[in-house]
Amino acid sequence: xxxxxxxxQALSIQEGENATMNCSYKTSINNLQWxxxxxxxxxxxxILIRSNEREKHSGRxxxxxxxxxxxxSLLITASRAAxxxxxxxxxxxxxxxxxxxxxxxxxxxxxx
Amino acid sequence: xxxxxQTPKFQVLKTGQSMxxxxxxxxxxxxxxxxxxxxxxxxxxxxxxxGAGITDQGxxxxxxxxxxxxxxxxxxxxxxAAPSQxxxxxxxxxxxxxxxxxxxxxxxxxxx
Numbered sequence: 001x002x003x004x005x006x007x008x009q010a011l012s013i014q015e016g017e018n019a020t021m022n023c024s025y026k027t028s029i030n031n032l033q034w035x036x037x038x039x040x041x042x043x044x045x046x047i048l049i050r051s052n053e054r055e056k057h058s059g060r061x062x063x064x065x066x067x068x069x070x071x072x073s074l075l076i077t078a079s080r081a082a083x084x085x086x087x088x089x090x091x092x093x094x095x096x097x098x099x100x101x102x103x104x105x106x107x108x109x110x111x112x
Numbered sequence: 113x114x115x116x117x118q119t120p121k122f123q124v125l126k127t128g129q130s131m132x133x134x135x136x137x138x139x140x141x142x143x144x145x146x147x148x149x150x151x152x153x154x155x156x157x158x159x160x161x162x163g164a165g166i167t168d169q170g171x172x173x174x175x176x177x178x179x180x181x182x183x184x185x186x187x188x189x190x191x192x193a194a195p196s197q198x199x200x201x202x203x204x205x206x207x208x209x210x211x212x213x214x215x216x217x218x219x220x221x222x223x224x
Contacts, residue, residue: 006154009152030210031210033212033213035215040218041217041218042116042202042215042216042217042218043155043202043204043213043215044215045212045213045214048211048212088154088155090213092209092210098143098160098162098208098209099145099157099160099170099209100145100157100160100204100209100213101157101171102147102154102155102156102157103154104152104153104154105154
């Protein structure tokens, strides 16, 4: 089964609101990454948080990591229509092979 | 720099046919990988490579072969196409699995 699991699977909010997506994983990791995928396109890297970090910011993005719960959250503040996309978390396995494994993703829709 | 280039963008195959999906990167990345993306399944790792001459299996390797004769290229071969291989295929590369990956734009494959 996949390393990362996102929650919720789909999220629809009004423009200007904040959007929060969660990711859970199963094994010890070196870092956790978040990616965005616009419809019909490849994935674009958003932010990386290392296992010894608890919170990281990048513009309107805030990522938290709780290694004791094996979970992460991605917060997008002041959402815009252009934020409509699917968001995926990805993790590597600290004790295993060099594989980057993705979750199933959260489909975010921002309504104008 | 072109980044990660995948060809073709679209392909229709008949059951039993074979073909090769091409992936090339010009960033001198050691780590390359292939994923397939099916609706509601996120991205699943097919095969990956940590350098020229080194490949390994991911989550769903059956029916696919890879080789890594050069740093730049990482082709994915479908040996005998089956309808279950209908999917969107993404190639990705990075210096290592521990840092952000660059993705190609994807190949949409339909097997009839």
